[in-house]
Amino acid sequence: MSARSRAEWLIAFWSFFAAAFLAGSLQPFGSLLRQRRIDDQGPQNSSDAHLLSELGLSDGSRQIAECLRDVPLDARVALIYHEGSLDDLPAQIISRLAWPRPVIQGTSPRTRRSDEQKDPGVPDRPESPAADSRNSASCRALSVSASSTRTEHARRFHRTPARHRHDHFCRLRALRWLGDGAGISWLERVGLSWLLGTGLVSLALWLLGMVVRGPVLIGIVAAGAVAVLVTSRNARFVPTRREPLSLIDWVLVGVLLGQVIFLAWWTPHTVLGSDACSSGRRKRASLSKMAAHYPLHILAMPRAYGASHNIR
Amino acid sequence: MLPGVETWLYLCLGRIDEAWVRLIGPLFYLAAIGLLVGAACRLDGSRTAGLAMAAAMFFVPCLFVGTRGLLTGSADFPLGVLWLATVSWILAPPDGPHAERLVAVLGALLLWMKRDGLFPWLALLLIAFVWLWKAKRLRRWTLIAAPGVVLGVGFAIFLAIAKAPGDPHHLPATPANLIAQSDRIIPVAAAIADELGEVRDLEPSVARTLLALGVLTLRDRPRGLILFTALLISPGWLRARVRAQPREGPQRTSRLALPQLLLQLAPTALLTVALAIPRLPQFSLAKPAPEPESPTPAPCP
Numbered sequence: 163m164s165a166r167s168r169a170e171w172l173i174a175f176w177s178f179f180a181a182a183f184l185a186g187s188l189q190p191f192g193s194l195l196r197q198r199r200i201d202d203q204g205p206q207n208s209s210d211a212h213l214l215s216e217l218g219l220s221d222g223s224r225q226i227a228e229c230l231r232d233v234p235l236d237a238r239v240a241l242i243y244h245e246g247s248l249d250d251l252p253a254q255i256i257s258r259l260a261w262p263r264p265v266i267q268g269t270s271p272r273t274r275r276s277d278e279q280k281d282p283g284v285p286d287r288p289e290s291p292a293a294d295s296r297n298s299a300s301c302r303a304l305s306v307s308a309s310s311t312r313t314e315h316a317r318r319f320h321r322t323p324a325r326h327r328h329d330h331f332c333r334l335r336a337l338r339w340l341g342d343g344a345g346i347s348w349l350e351r352v353g354l355s356w357l358l359g360t361g362l363v364s365l366a367l368w369l370l371g372m373v374v375r376g377p378v379l380i381g382i383v384a385a386g387a388v389a390v391l392v393t394s395r396n397a398r399f400v401p402t403r404r405e406p407l408s409l410i411d412w413v414l415v416g417v418l419l420g421q422v423i424f425l426a427w428w429t430p431h432t433v434l435g436s437d438a439c440s441s442g443r444r445k446r447a448s449l450s451k452m453a454a455h456y457p458l459h460i461l462a463m464p465r466a467y468g469a470s471h472n473i474r
Numbered sequence: 475m476l477p478g479v480e481t482w483l484y485l486c487l488g489r490i491d492e493a494w495v496r497l498i499g500p501l502f503y504l505a506a507i508g509l510l511v512g513a514a515c516r517l518d519g520s521r522t523a524g525l526a527m528a529a530a531m532f533f534v535p536c537l538f539v540g541t542r543g544l545l546t547g548s549a550d551f552p553l554g555v556l557w558l559a560t561v562s563w564i565l566a567p568p569d570g571p572h573a574e575r576l577v578a579v580l581g582a583l584l585l586w587m588k589r590d591g592l593f594p595w596l597a598l599l600l601i602a603f604v605w606l607w608k609a610k611r612l613r614r615w616t617l618i619a620a621p622g623v624v625l626g627v628g629f630a631i632f633l634a635i636a637k638a639p640g641d642p643h644h645l646p647a648t649p650a651n652l653i654a655q656s657d658r659i660i661p662v663a664a665a666i667a668d669e670l671g672e673v674r675d676l677e678p679s680v681a682r683t684l685l686a687l688g689v690l691t692l693r694d695r696p697r698g699l700i701l702f703t704a705l706l707i708s709p710g711w712l713r714a715r716v717r718a719q720p721r722e723g724p725q726r727t728s729r730l731a732l733p734q735l736l737l738q739l740a741p742t743a744l745l746t747v748a749l750a751i752p753r754l755p756q757f758s759l760a761k762p763a764p765e766p767e768s769p770t771p772a773p774c775p
Contacts, residue, residue, distance in 0.1 A: 176751060180526070205491040258490075350512020353505040354576075357559055361583040364478020365625075367485075368632075380485050405521075414525035418507060421532045425500045428538070428545070434492055435546030 200433055208434035209255045216252045226259045363387060475587045476549050499544045499551065506531060506555045506741050513562035514748040517697075523751035527744040534740045536733040543737070549588040550737040556584050557594045558741035561704045564601050565697055565749075574614050577602065582621035586629075590738065594704075595622050601700055687746055701746045705739055 200207040206223035213222030233239060239260045346354075366383045374382060407415065476498065483494050507528040514524025531537070542548045560580040563573055581598045584591035602618045687702055 180530075205489065205493065208492045208496075347512040347515055349508035350516065351508075353508035353512065353555075354559060356501060356505040357556060357583065358579065360475055360479050361579075361586060363482050364475045365586065367478050367481055383482070408522065410522050411525055414522065414529050417529045418525065421529065422504070425503065429496055429500055430493065432496065432545040434496060435541050435543075435548050 200431060206259075209259070211433045212251055212255060222255075223259055226256060230260060359387070362390065475583065476547065476552060480547075495547055496545060499547065502552045502555050503531075503544055506551075506558060509555065509559050509562065510741065510745060510748065513558070513565075513745055517562065517565055517749060519749045520751055523748040526751070527748040530747075531741065531744055534736070534744075536736055537740070540733055542734055548734075548737075550590075550734045551740075553584065553587045553591055553594075554738045554741045556580060556587055556591070557704070557738065558745055560584065560594070560598055561701065561742050562745060564598070564605060564704075565700060574606075574618055578618040578621045581618065582625045585622050585626045590734070592626070594738070595626075597704055601703055605700075687750075697749065701742070701749075705742055705746065 200211050204210065204223075210222050213219040219225065230239065363383060366386055367379070370379055370382055479498055480495050483498075484490055487494065510528045510531065511521065511524040513519075514527070515521050536542065537544050537551065540546075542550050544551045560577060563577050563580065566573055577598070581595050584595045584598070599615075599619055599622075603612075603615055606612050606615050606618075687698060687705065
């Protein structure tokens, strides 16, 4: 077979392959518009969306904040759930919203009774949270009821301008120690910089968070990131040979740009999942134990609190 | 890693703002595009194939749909991007300590990204062993393994000291648990097989990857075998073994497993396809070019 006919066969084969792949892959996009979406651009919009869908609680974060407005910051808050388990996403979100107050979590007597019927090995507990001397007067019981709050409409939050110091420190070029960059295109360099930069920042936060906290921690991590950036500037990157883009390349670049535009449009409407909204991960909880200013530190989680400080 | 990045964002902002956290996923997506195109160029593939596969990444099932997708803040796709970067550097010939350092650092970050990163990291150690054994530099294997071991053991000690709660969904992967739960392996495997048959979204990706693996193995056997190990054998087998120990029954766990696994392996599978597609000059219909004896390095953007 000549080179020309082989090229024709290859083109036909890969074209058919690409068309079949696209046809098969487009199917899931039909459900894209049926996904859960956020109602506003407030700072807790994903949490609000989860609270609304799971509990029927409109504008949940604001309502919970109003409930806790008069509760002193050093007072303990008891969260009592009538339904579900303490591992559920709404339970974890409400725990986070109560920060920085210490949180004690438990289930209602009704739920407890049903649990105990399932597990006869669990010892008897008093009915009222107030009966426990450990949960004294400083402990407020907050019972979130879906039915009492469904009628309230959601208020539109407007995002305030944010300081995004983060951007400066994530575009790191931490490649000097890793090599002189020979043969690495700038596209790959950017990708590696993002991966290594996020790794550097998160590791530094974990390690330094054991000894320093608050603004000092932020300053040291930021200074370290800037130091890496400055030293990487001196790295000897060997320029790669450039060749003008062909017509097909330009078409593909246009497709990629269209995808990026779609992402920029679609991203603000999506709802974050349980990993980002809750504390389901012990890594997050442990990290935040060290970084005291991290609002999620109370997410040492319902499981932890439920096991050791359950309401009796 | 993602909780750390979110922590950093919240620390800098001084408050919780989920809109900023939502940006992390798309940034990993952009990084994946750069890594895919750059790696295709660096590994003597075609820039056009790299761009085409970067565009095809948009159509990977479960990337935008479902509860573990790119925009949900889940760590599965970022883990896949890290695995792509790691594999792309294993595929390069071992030409010095720089590539090994980069592989070691990226491998350690696999463990740092997510607990599931343990499985690709073990696959990495297996591939690196063969990689360095053939290059007669086996001593450097310990250097590749060291960062991951230090990070993994250090974080495990930290979790023990911090008395962090355990995984609520899976039993620890201890020999005793493996033996005790061995009777559940068959029901779990059957449930996964059933799900594989039900989820039509997975079929195009699986078929595409298998085809590309076959083509690549015919053209370049070492790379094909490395990618075969990276994509199918080690992560899949190790994951299936641990997934066979759910606390809450096989059905729930298997339901969660396949889309996650797909997102973790999809970027590397796309690189496989990009490397399997021949270079553009061979497609030239107007002017059939003679076959080059040794391929020249690919021009990079």
